[in-house]
Structures are given as C-alpha cells and as structure tokens.
Amino acid sequence: MNEVVAEFQSVSKTFGRVKAVTDLSFQIHRGEILGFLGPNGAGKSTSLNLLQGIRHPSQGKVSLFGRSPQSLEAKRKLGVTPQDLDFPSHLNVREVLRMVCWAHGRGREAELLQRLSLQKIAERRTSVLSGGEKRRLGLACALAGAPELILLDEPTTGLDVESRYVLWEVVQQEREKGTTIVLTTHYLDELDKLGDRVIVIDLGQKLFEGSVRQIKSFVDFQKLAFDLPKGFELVGINHLSLQRDDQSCVLIVADADETVRQLVHNNVPFQNLHVSSASLEEAFLHFRRRSVGGEAATGVQEGPTRPSPEALMTSVASPPPTRAPPTQPGGVG
Amino acid sequence: MVILFFRLCAMTLTETLRQPTYVVTTLLFPAMFFWFFGVPNVKDENSARFLMGSFAAFGVLGVVLFQMTVGVAQERASSWNVYLRTLPVPATIFMFTRLFSSFFLAVLSVGCVIATALATTDISMSAERWIYFLTAVFLAGIPFAALGLVLGYLTTPRSAVPVANLIYLPFSFAGGLWIPPNGLSESVRQISEKLPTRFYGEIVWSVVLGQEVKERWMWGQAIYAVAFLAAAIYLHQRDETLRFG
Numbered sequence: 001m002n003e004v005v006a007e008f009q010s011v012s013k014t015f016g017r018v019k020a021v022t023d024l025s026f027q028i029h030r031g032e033i034l035g036f037l038g039p040n041g042a043g044k045s046t047s048l049n050l051l052q053g054i055r056h057p058s059q060g061k062v063s064l065f066g067r068s069p070q071s072l073e074a075k076r077k078l079g080v081t082p083q084d085l086d087f088p089s090h091l092n093v094r095e096v097l098r099m100v101c102w103a104h105g106r107g108r109e110a111e112l113l114q115r116l117s118l119q120k121i122a123e124r125r126t127s128v129l130s131g132g133e134k135r136r137l138g139l140a141c142a143l144a145g146a147p148e149l150i151l152l153d154e155p156t157t158g159l160d161v162e163s164r165y166v167l168w169e170v171v172q173q174e175r176e177k178g179t180t181i182v183l184t185t186h187y188l189d190e191l192d193k194l195g196d197r198v199i200v201i202d203l204g205q206k207l208f209e210g211s212v213r214q215i216k217s218f219v220d221f222q223k224l225a226f227d228l229p230k231g232f233e234l235v236g237i238n239h240l241s242l243q244r245d246d247q248s249c250v251l252i253v254a255d256a257d258e259t260v261r262q263l264v265h266n267n268v269p270f271q272n273l274h275v276s277s278a279s280l281e282e283a284f285l286h287f288r289r290r291s292v293g294g295e296a297a298t299g300v301q302e303g304p305t306r307p308s309p310e311a312l313m314t315s316v317a318s319p320p321p322t323r324a325p326p327t328q329p330g331g332v333g
Numbered sequence: 334m335v336i337l338f339f340r341l342c343a344m345t346l347t348e349t350l351r352q353p354t355y356v357v358t359t360l361l362f363p364a365m366f367f368w369f370f371g372v373p374n375v376k377d378e379n380s381a382r383f384l385m386g387s388f389a390a391f392g393v394l395g396v397v398l399f400q401m402t403v404g405v406a407q408e409r410a411s412s413w414n415v416y417l418r419t420l421p422v423p424a425t426i427f428m429f430t431r432l433f434s435s436f437f438l439a440v441l442s443v444g445c446v447i448a449t450a451l452a453t454t455d456i457s458m459s460a461e462r463w464i465y466f467l468t469a470v471f472l473a474g475i476p477f478a479a480l481g482l483v484l485g486y487l488t489t490p491r492s493a494v495p496v497a498n499l500i501y502l503p504f505s506f507a508g509g510l511w512i513p514p515n516g517l518s519e520s521v522r523q524i525s526e527k528l529p530t531r532f533y534g535e536i537v538w539s540v541v542l543g544q545e546v547k548e549r550w551m552w553g554q555a556i557y558a559v560a561f562l563a564a565a566i567y568l569h570q571r572d573e574t575l576r577f578g
Contacts, residue, residue, distance in 0.1 A: 054418055054577055072422070072423070075421040078419065080416065082415070085412050085416055086411055087413055090347075090351040090352060091347070091348050095347070099340075100420065102337055102341070103337065103420040103422045104420070104421060105337075145421070
C-alpha cells in the first residue's frame, strides 16, 4: 500500500494567465482508491491530464511509475477513462475495443466485452450507444492493457442504474486485484463506500488530503428542508448555505436545533420540516456555491459560526487530534 | 509496431469506407466526371490519355485534400484523439496511419478512373508508361497532402469541408484539370500558370503523353511542397503546444 506509483512534486500548471493548478504535491500509493474532489474548474481534470502525460507541468515534476508520464513504459501500466469520450462513430464497439487492445499488445476484447456486459452491443456502431454504454466501453478500454493504475474522470456522471452498478462492481474487482484507482466524482457517497483517500482541490490548490471518514467528521453539517409560503422572506436565520425556490427552502446548518429555535422565534411559517445529515457532497457544494457568491442576496443572516471555506478547509487540514486522527500515512496535508 | 501500424490503417480505412457520402463524392466522382465529361471529348488515344491523366490528378487532389483537411480538423476537436495519446504507442503512428490511408484511398480513386478509361476508350500504354504515370500522379500530389494538413490546422470540423471545397474546386478548374488550359479564359490562364494544380497537371500530362517534363513544372511543384510542408510543421507544433503543452 505504501509503494508510490505516481507523484506530484510542487506541480503548477498555467494556461496563459490562468493558474489551473498551483504548487500541488501528493503521492498515489499502490492498491489504493484515491478520490479527487472539487467543484467544476477546480483543477481536477487538469491534474489527471498531467498524470496521463497529455499536458506538461509549467513548474514542478509529475512522475508515473518512476518515469515521465509521457514515456511508453509508464503508459503501458496506465488505463484511462476520460470524462467525455467520443468514439470513432463508424466503428462498432468490438472494433474500438480491439483497436485499444492492439495498442496495448493484448487480445482480450472478448473477455472485456463479457466483463463489461457489452456482448449484446458488440456489433453496434458507437454513434448509437447510450451514455451508459459509452461509459462501459470507456471503462473496457481503460482495462484493455490490464493496467496497474486506472484513472477515471467522473465515471458515473449521467449513468443509468445498471451501468453504475456494473462500473462499481468492476472497480471493486480491480481493487481486490490490487489495482490502484484514481477517480474524480461528484457522488461522494460512492467514495464513502469504496474510497480509501480523498484529495479536495479548489482553484487549483489542495485544500485537504485524508480519509473519507476524516473529511466527513469535519464537515458534520445538517440539512433542514421545509415548505414556506410563496414570497416569504427568510430573515434572521443563521445558516451555512441556503437553497430556495418558490415554496420550499433547504438550509445547511451547523446546529439544527438552534436553527429550528430561530425559525420558531422569528415566527417563520414553515411546514413539513425534515431534518437530516447533510451529505459531504451537499456540504461541499453548498459551501462552494456560497463562497463564490453564487446565491442571490436573500436577507438571511449569515450564522455567526459560519466559517469561510478556506477556514473550514484549514481546520480540516489541521484537525484537532481528538476529533479524527489521520488514518492514512501522510493523510493530512 | 509495423503490424500495429497496418492494423490501425485497416481500421481507419474501414471507418472511412463505411461513409457512403465520402465514398461516392471523393472516390467515385472523378471516375464519374471522366465518364460524363471526359469520354465524350476523346478524339484519339492522346486525348484519352490526357483526359485520364487530368481526372486521375483530380481524384488524387480530392482524396488527399479532404482526407487531410477534414481528418485533421476533426481529430483536433476529438476527445478520442486525445485519448489515443494515453495509449502506449507513439503519437506519430496515428499521423502516418492517416497519410497511408489517404494514399490508399487515392490509389482507389485513380483505379476507378483508370478502370473507366479502359472500359470506355481505346487507351493503350506500355507497362513502363503506366508505372511512370502512376508514379507521377502520386508523387506530384504530395504538395496537396501538405496543403490539406495546413488547412486542417487552420479550420474547425464545421468549416473544414467548405474551406477544402473552396480550394479544391477553383484550383481544379483553374489548374486545367477539368478543361484543358487552352480552353481557359486569358485572365484565368494567367493565374493558372502559377497554381500547384497547373504544375501537377502539366507533370502528369507530360508523363502520360510520353513528353519531356519541363523543369519549371517540377521546381514549381517542389517549391509548393516545401512551402506547404514548412507551414504544416509550424502549425502542427503550434497546435501541439496549445492542446498538449
């Protein structure tokens, strides 16, 4: 588990004046499932592109199996499923997979077609595949070279239930075989089940590195969902984040009891109150939306305990030992 | 690697030949045009050779120009092309695959014109003359492959076909590949003498008629080849830096 298969050393990547990744350092260990989390534009895909050797770092060093990611030796051990992959439209599923297998010097398309439940559509042109079928074919291509490291860029986005099930089953099988997997996803529950380690990045910088359990313990928010009369203005309620439409409201709060007391105290005519734990995804995305000013002014008071995202992540990055001690080597960064 | 190269070529050709629009317009049109417009004007064997040479050159021009322009423009916008770079094969193999496939399709196009000529005219040439003709028609067509690369790097998938047509059709006509240069108007003839399609036509006509190939035609075509190749290399490097730098 501690063998390093890939490493970023103070890597920065700029596009003109835009800093996509800034001073990013981390290691990927053999056999782990590492999740890359962050909002759109955070630098996740750029980081994966650097790891695949598609892009060159502006500063710093990226190594893959101890070599340059551009080297053919490193690529032989790598399998990739890009976020959006448009296959050659006039070839069928079998031909596409065969071509990728040829590139890896392996003839295992029949095995992969079966494994990814693609046999029935093997002769179908890729132009008529559904989103789920394309993702399964993309995963089959990633497995073509029996890789030691698989990079999956948002592999389950837009997938139907069957395809998602097949995909996670394959990820589980690969994990059991000892394959290292790096993935970006918006579905944090999936990482919760399978992920060993998480790196949170935003604006190209690493905000957190640690276990899923660790990050969840620090983002221990609650979600209050309730109905409100149309046009009612919510004032004087502490919250971390708010989502509002015509007749309903969702608040992400640090203390649900206190917020309910405030709702009652302020005579807010709420109905159908539902309190639940906020998922990590909700907490992170709500935080992110708030931090970039994506919400319109609502007249709702920001909670006195509301930390900034930076403060949150700083606190996450330096956790008090009594809350959640690191479980991974070098897990807190 | 050699086996992989030919396998990839086969796959690229399979993909191309599954596009009926492409097959009809690019591979069959030169032969059809020769049959419709060339054959009725055949008066003797020399005119048959001349017209066959013209339409064969027209076929090569169309295949390489469209294969390169549209192919490169589409590849640059394709995530599949980016994905191929993650595979353990040199990126240049895919470029050579495209070049080889274009050459093969050009052979098919010329083959269709020759078959039409053999079927509809009394054309007869020695084996040596056929070899010279085929060598000339493919070698002298190289500048258009480079021009196709240049256009491919300057266009988008949406604009590639119209831009290629803007070059293909006027250059073919003004170069004398549809009607002989002496049938062109004076103003067009003046332009024609500076065009690569005219140099191309003159080289092919000279070879197919067994006449001496003038040096200025060969030098003209060589200069175009070098200029287009230099531009293609510059644009390729610029594109590589922009997309993969």
